[in-house]
Amino acid sequence: MEASIERKQAAAELLRRRQLRLDLVAWAEFFNKERGWTLAAHHRLLLSKLQQITDGTLVHSTTGQPCTNLMVLMPPGSSKSTYTSVIFPTWFIQRWKAIKRSDPRILACSHSADLIESFSRECRNTVAAHYKILGYSLQVDSRAIQEWSTTNGGQYRCAGVGAGIAGRRADAGLIDDYVGSQEDADSK
Secondary structure (H helix, E strand, O other), X not given: OHXXXXXXXXXXXHHXXXXXXXXXXXXXXXXXXXXXXXXXXXXXXXXXXXXHHHHXXXXXXXXXXXXXXXXXOOOOOOOHHHHHHHHHHHHHHHHHHHXXXXXXXXXXXXXXXXXXXXXXXXXXXXXXXXXXXXOOOEEEEEEOOOEEEEOOOOEEEEEEOOOOOOOXXXXXXXXXXXXXXXXXXXXX
């Protein structure tokens, strides 16, 4: 009887992990549950578009042509950074590997190195905490904040404005808060 219960529990856990790996909304709900947060409608919309971009199913609303880029314009405080720069990259690494069967590379940039490094740190710590669910972990010899690698061949690199990123290839390029001030925005 105990072996049967243990097998059922193990099967249920495997199904849960599979769902979290397949569905970005499910992954975000799991991530949020630990923090006592809930998804709002605009979060679900953003996550669905990020999932579609990853899966190659996003199409332009006017032309019907496939889209490979997504620009997110939401008001301050709407959790854009939480979902696009923290929750999405950790999920993307395992999803890209499953879909494309190639090593996923992320390049994340921001107006300040401090900001993008804080997102990188949170991503890296999420991988370390949830490696069993994600199906990959951090490489032992590559865990720096600015650049880290994963056991499934994933690479994450972040940089602030002015840092050298020429020659770095990426399967996902994330640009979060690329303008630091109104003065910067108004400059040539």
